Amino acid sequence: MWLKQWLAKRPPAKRVTRPPVDVAAWLQTNTFHHSQFADLRALVAEKEKQHLTISLCIPTLNEEKTIGKEIAVFKSELMSRYHLVDEIAIIDSGSTDKTCEVARAFGADAYLAGAILPETGNRRGKGENLWKAIYQLKGDIIVYVDADIKNIHARFAYGLLAPLLLKPEVKYVKAFYDRPLTVSKGVRVSGGGRVTEILVRPLFSLFFPDLTAIIQPLSGEYAVRREVLESISFPIGYGVETAHLIDVYQCWGLKAFAQTDLDQRVHRNQSTQALGKMAFGILQAFMPRAQTLGLVGEMPEWSQILRQFQVRDNVYEQIESVFQEAERPSMLEIPAYRKKFRRKS
Amino acid sequence: MNANMESILNALPRIRNEARSMQNIVLANLVAIGEVPAPYQHEEGRIRMMLERFSECGLQSCSTDATGNGLAILPGSEGTANILLFSNVDTLADEHAEPSLAFRKDEIVGPFIGDNSMALAAMASLPILLERLQISLKANIIVMGAVRMLGHGNLEGLSGFLNNSGMPVRYGLSLEGVQLGRLNYACLGKLLCEIVVRLPEDYNWVQFGATGAIISMNDIISRINKIPLPRRPHTTIVFGMIRGGVSYRNIARETMLSFEVRSESADLLNQVAQQIEDITEDVAANSGVTVKFDIFARRAPGGLDISHPFVKQMRAIHTALGLQSQLYPTTFALTSLIEKKIPSLVLGLTTGTRRDDLPEMEEAVAIDPMWTGLAQLVGVLLTIDGGFCDVA
Numbered sequence: 001m002w003l004k005q006w007l008a009k010r011p012p013a014k015r016v017t018r019p020p021v022d023v024a025a026w027l028q029t030n031t032f033h034h035s036q037f038a039d040l041r042a043l044v045a046e047k048e049k050q051h052l053t054i055s056l057c058i059p060t061l062n063e064e065k066t067i068g069k070e071i072a073v074f075k076s077e078l079m080s081r082y083h084l085v086d087e088i089a090i091i092d093s094g095s096t097d098k099t100c101e102v103a104r105a106f107g108a109d110a111y112l113a114g115a116i117l118p119e120t121g122n123r124r125g126k127g128e129n130l131w132k133a134i135y136q137l138k139g140d141i142i143v144y145v146d147a148d149i150k151n152i153h154a155r156f157a158y159g160l161l162a163p164l165l166l167k168p169e170v171k172y173v174k175a176f177y178d179r180p181l182t183v184s185k186g187v188r189v190s191g192g193g194r195v196t197e198i199l200v201r202p203l204f205s206l207f208f209p210d211l212t213a214i215i216q217p218l219s220g221e222y223a224v225r226r227e228v229l230e231s232i233s234f235p236i237g238y239g240v241e242t243a244h245l246i247d248v249y250q251c252w253g254l255k256a257f258a259q260t261d262l263d264q265r266v267h268r269n270q271s272t273q274a275l276g277k278m279a280f281g282i283l284q285a286f287m288p289r290a291q292t293l294g295l296v297g298e299m300p301e302w303s304q305i306l307r308q309f310q311v312r313d314n315v316y317e318q319i320e321s322v323f324q325e326a327e328r329p330s331m332l333e334i335p336a337y338r339k340k341f342r343r344k345s
Numbered sequence: 346m347n348a349n350m351e352s353i354l355n356a357l358p359r360i361r362n363e364a365r366s367m368q369n370i371v372l373a374n375l376v377a378i379g380e381v382p383a384p385y386q387h388e389e390g391r392i393r394m395m396l397e398r399f400s401e402c403g404l405q406s407c408s409t410d411a412t413g414n415g416l417a418i419l420p421g422s423e424g425t426a427n428i429l430l431f432s433n434v435d436t437l438a439d440e441h442a443e444p445s446l447a448f449r450k451d452e453i454v455g456p457f458i459g460d461n462s463m464a465l466a467a468m469a470s471l472p473i474l475l476e477r478l479q480i481s482l483k484a485n486i487i488v489m490g491a492v493r494m495l496g497h498g499n500l501e502g503l504s505g506f507l508n509n510s511g512m513p514v515r516y517g518l519s520l521e522g523v524q525l526g527r528l529n530y531a532c533l534g535k536l537l538c539e540i541v542v543r544l545p546e547d548y549n550w551v552q553f554g555a556t557g558a559i560i561s562m563n564d565i566i567s568r569i570n571k572i573p574l575p576r577r578p579h580t581t582i583v584f585g586m587i588r589g590g591v592s593y594r595n596i597a598r599e600t601m602l603s604f605e606v607r608s609e610s611a612d613l614l615n616q617v618a619q620q621i622e623d624i625t626e627d628v629a630a631n632s633g634v635t636v637k638f639d640i641f642a643r644r645a646p647g648g649l650d651i652s653h654p655f656v657k658q659m660r661a662i663h664t665a666l667g668l669q670s671q672l673y674p675t676t677f678a679l680t681s682l683i684e685k686k687i688p689s690l691v692l693g694l695t696t697g698t699r700r701d702d703l704p705e706m707e708e709a710v711a712i713d714p715m716w717t718g719l720a721q722l723v724g725v726l727l728t729i730d731g732g733f734c735d736v737a
Contacts, residue, residue: 064449065447066447066448067448068448068449068450069372069376069446069447069448071369072368072369072372072373072376072448073369073372073373073376073377075369075373076369076370076372076373076374077373079369080367080369080370081370081401098450101450102448102449102450105450105451106368106369106372106448107368107369150445151380151445152376153377266445
């Protein structure tokens with residue numbers, strides 16, 4: 001029921017028919033390697049010339065083991081040595097470990113998502129934190145970086161910021177990388193991106209072929225101009241990245257995107273069951289968009305229950321997980337935001 | 346900077362505060378350098394990263410020398426003397442290990458962080474600290490990440506620099522990650538030894554009760570352990586590593602023992618070496634195994650007198666920073682400098698532990714004492730530069 005209600009509230013979407021994009025040409029002009037931007041002095045000069053402010057946001061939930069290192073590295077390289085970033089903050093979903101304490105100890109601002117815009121309520125999910133960051137942080141550009149990167153380096157931020165600073169037409173920069181999975185001992189050289197390859201890429205190939213040019217559509221690192229962030233809605237869960245790509249593409253086309261190769265990213269491995277939940281969340285964000293854009297016809301009521309199996313003592317058990325991929329409206333629809341950032345209704 | 350000793354000591358709290366304000370820079374250097382693997386003879390990656398950091402913070406002549414050491418110079422206003430700051434780059438890690446540091450609120454945990462990533466990070470941060478403090482020294486500071494220092498390396502990086510650089514060193518400071526407060530002004534003599542026991546090719550494998558190489562090695566260890574060692578001159582034997590066999594059910598064909606003999610007396614080292622050689626020959630003769638005894642590195646004892654002004658001023662710096670100097674002879678690093686008659690000390694930069702809850706190669710270092718460690722370093726550089734460590 002919730003999805004039907006949500007769909008009813010959305011303004012009728014128009015599918016923008018765009019001329020075919022030369023993906024090969026786009027890859028040439030809008031795909032970068034972080035090493036192209038290693039001259040941080042030049043980036044700082046460009047930022048100052050454009051009078052831009054930049055915020056770095058790390059959404060967190062129980063990340064005390066990795067958050068301190070990330071903040072120390074970003075503070076040193078992007079604030080102390082080179083003034084590329086104006087604020088570094090975590091937006092926390094209510095960690096039960098010492099995430100906030102550690103983040104503050106290493107010099108970041110730490111905010112509880114539930115304390116931001118309390119009149120809008122509090123939902124749990126990464127997308128919620130990203131959405132509330134738009135209100136809480138002051139930058140003209142926000143770069144989002146996940147908290148679980150083991151091989152953290154300043155490139156994870158400046159590699160994404162640089163295309164925005166150097167190409168005015170670019171509005172949204174995604175990361176891509178090698179994704180070795182940390183396993184019990186050592187590193188497996190290939191793998192990762194399984195949900196991308198078996199779900200998102202096939203969906204994009206069917207419905208949004210231009211978006212297949214985005215090499216890792218689900219990467220958790222991206223830098224975005226505020227004008228874009230404030231005008232798009234945010235699924236609060238796993239669907240947020242997929243929804244962003246579709247919505248930004250609909251409004252501004254592929255030319256608004258760029259992507260940067262950040263080399264290797266060492267992160268935690270996820271179980272197949274966890275990936276199943278991720279895929280379910282992505283579909284919940286994707287299908288309403290496909291429907292409102294007229295890409296698929298009338299569909300039955302979607303279930304909110306993901307059913308998976310496990311075997312215990314040779315007995316098959318069904319595990320039911322309830323997912324409601326709720327969606328936050330664009331920030332421009334929030335009065336407090338319009339007031340804080342002086343936007344007209 | 347014109348200063349007397351008292352003004353240097355009075356400035357130390359301010360220097361410590363300034364160092365504390367650089368927390369993120371020091372820790373980022375620690376990550377950048379400490380997460381690059383640097384096993385013995387494969388230190389190039391870490392050297393490259395160090396040189397990058399040296400170059401970024403404004404050091405000059407950032408380069409590698411013929412031995413492979415990473416070097417950079419902070420030029421002094423007069424440049425008539427050189428102070429050498431150095432630390433070993435190599436670690437005892439497996440070649441393929443990917444070191445990863447974990448940050449906790451008050452400490453950082455990771456492989457070889459105390460020995461010696463912390464020291465390398467301090468060297469890479471020092472020029473920024475001096476600049477923030479607006480300190481300009483008269484003497485040149487040479488900072489060096491030294492390669493092939495540990496184990497079989499036998500201080501090769503340091504010796505290579507001292508023998509070939511053509512830059513005369515007035516004072517030497519060996520930096521160690523831990524422990525803050527250590528003040529090593531002399532070094533023990535040392536023999537780095539290996540014993541390898543091998544079964545002969547005609548060994549009777551099927552004989553019931555065949556014992557293999559382990560029992561013979563056990564015999565050797567027991568007899569070495571019974572060698573009487575005097576308290577004065579202080580002499581010890583440290584059994585560091587033993588290896589042998591392939592599984593619980595196969596007779597071991599070969600075992601290897603790595604150990605170190607330490608003494609304040611060169612004569613005693615020779616005596617002990619002779620006794621160990623006698624033991625190995627005796628075991629070989631009586632058990633039919635092949636025993637190879639190899640002394641692959643020798644270092645002579647020596648160092649500064651405890652009354653040397655360098656030691657005295659360093660103790661004053663420690664006292665001014667609220668530290669109790671831990672005075673003891675070290676077993677590492679100073680030998681090559683002592684041979685060249687270069688007054689030298691070993692200093693530690695923070696406190697740290699190797700705890701039971703950590704994997705064997707991992708160490709934890711405390712964050713807050715680092716700022717005191719950096720303050721002592723700036724303090725001793727000012728003291729040397731002011732001529733307060735020179736013998737009258």
